[in-house]
Amino acid sequence: MEKVHQSITHHLADHAAIWEILREVVDPEIPVLTVVDMGIIRDVVQRENGIEVSITPTYTGCPAMEMIGEEIKSALTRKGYSNITIKTVLAPTWTTDWISDEAKEKLRQYGIAPPEHSTADKNSLLGKPKIVKCPQCKSEHTEMISHFGSTACKALWKCLDCKEPFDYFKCI
Amino acid sequence: MSQNKNTALLDFVTRLGDNSLIAGHRLSEWSSNGPFLEEDIGMINIALDFIGQSRILLTYAGVVEGKERTEDDFAYFRNHEEFKNALLLEQPNGDFAVSTAKQFYYSVFNFLLYSELQKSKDETLAGFAAKALKEVTYHLRHSSEWVLRLGDGTEESKMRMQKGIDDLWMYTGDLFATTEGDLLLQKEGIIPDVAALKSKWLEMIADVFKRATLTMPDVNAFQQKGSREKKHTEYLSYIVGEMQSIARVYPGAKW
Known part of the structure; x- marks a missing residue:
């Protein structure tokens, strides 16, 4: 039981750490805002074999979205995480x-x-x-x-x- | 999902994707040719929205089809006779008033279509429509304002705006053309009754034309049709040829 508990605590701490890293990734067009400030990050799911970060576009044609995905990957990679995938979700619709x-x-x-x-x-x-x-x-x-x-x-x-x-x- | 329904959904999604793609590509031809800088930027912004929308739709078309075709396969490696876009959107840009008329007709249509499509039982289409509706609302406001400004402007601008709405009128009916497959999707709550959007569309454009002191075209006038039967005007093959030239010469090119 204690082992399970430790594992969950570790997992949660890790989850919080991932969000902290994401809070340092800035929007390439508006560098005073982070991707978390913008509400672009919709979900972070940790799996045994890696991390899946769900992002939602501000505009369908926003050319910054691919770069944002790459920057999220590289920020997490720099902190030692691997197998990061970026998933684009459309619902619920991003709003200011x-x-x-x-x-x-x-x-x-x-x-x-x-x-x-x-x-x-x-x-x-x-x-x-x-x-x-x-x-x-x-x-x-x-x-x-x-x-x-x-x-x-x-x-x-x-x-x-x-x-x-x-x-x-x-x-x- | 039954075979028929899947085919119908692929057809519908590709049609919307092609609408956005051709509209976006046409509009991008205004890049650096706009009447003034702010408007130049405005038109390219709208073109970018359309290209973004078509990317989502054509990617989804690939998923529905299940043959691992990507958005690029749909955009760059289909021949012009396979495109399903509405006739209106492939028409040449003409002068700024003609482009404004086209934008206005299409924006009102998109606004009404996506307002309904966001209630679709297909989650991807519903999510897409809710997203696209926000963008299209801006397009609609932008094009309506230009119709008002040009219509209720100088003698010259009014004459050109009237000519723009009249010249493109016969291509507008095709926006609402439906197929048997559409009826199937409609019954399942996947798409709205597209033909039924026309009465509201007429009402909205008539209202703006009236305020712009423009004459509403004859609603009973002859209408071109054909995009649902793979028949297009001659302009489509030229725009597709130009759009695909780089991808066809250098397949898989990245930059």
Whole structure:
């Protein structure tokens, strides 16, 4: 019994250690956020012969997903784990609601306006214009330049007070 | 799963995958040719969403088929007559208004289709549709805004937007074409009744055209058909030829 107990404790400690390692893997496009902050990691399963990490794409065409998978593998390999497989899962669908408040603050400091509203807000088709605060000067006097920006997850906005353009992390 | 149902599912999944692939490839032709930088980036972003969607769908087609064909086998090593995409999507880009009209017709269709498909009893299709719906909602907002801006814009932009929606009108009916296999999948709760989406589609586009001060095309006008019977317009073979040239010359090439 004690042996089983030890094995479980060891297993759990190992599991926590894996999550700690994943917390150091940053998003290649937004290096202030880790893959855990982003809510990309959906599951970690340890098997006798290796580890399976399930990830979910932010956008179906996000070109960073393959790199994220490779970086997870190499981070775990560096810490001595082997036989790591990356599994892509689509359900439940990734949403910006999974980005924590702490992570949103990190985004703001980095100069990207974080997703402002919960996706429960369903003003999808020609919805009411959103108020997005300028990450630089905090002004609400801003306007959208384009729904699409430098990466799939961002839109391009500009501040009408400080005149700086900025990225807005789209709310999906 | 019965043989018939499996064949029907393969057909349906490949059709959606081909829709996304051809739409994405066409749209990518705007890369560096957009009317201004932000819009150029916008169109390529949408193209990227479509390519991402087609990767998931064509990978799944390979799973359903069970012959170990990959997404690349489907995209690059099928001949043009095997493609199942809707006729609308292979049409040339034309000017920005024509591309906007195409995007708008297709976005409304995708929005309605994926809203229903996310309730599918097929877990992969349901998961895919819920994911794709979020992207398509952005596409719809983007294309609707352009229809409004061009339609209710200058005399020139209005004339071009009207021409765009009129010229592509006869290819829109084919989006809703169904087969006997679709009926089978519909009964099983795997796909929605695609033909039945048309009334809502007409309602949505009529609403935007009205606000854009554009004239709604004649709903009873002649419609081209054929993609469900493997009949395409001449444009498909050219786009497939160009898309596949590198993969065919250097099979298995990686970079």
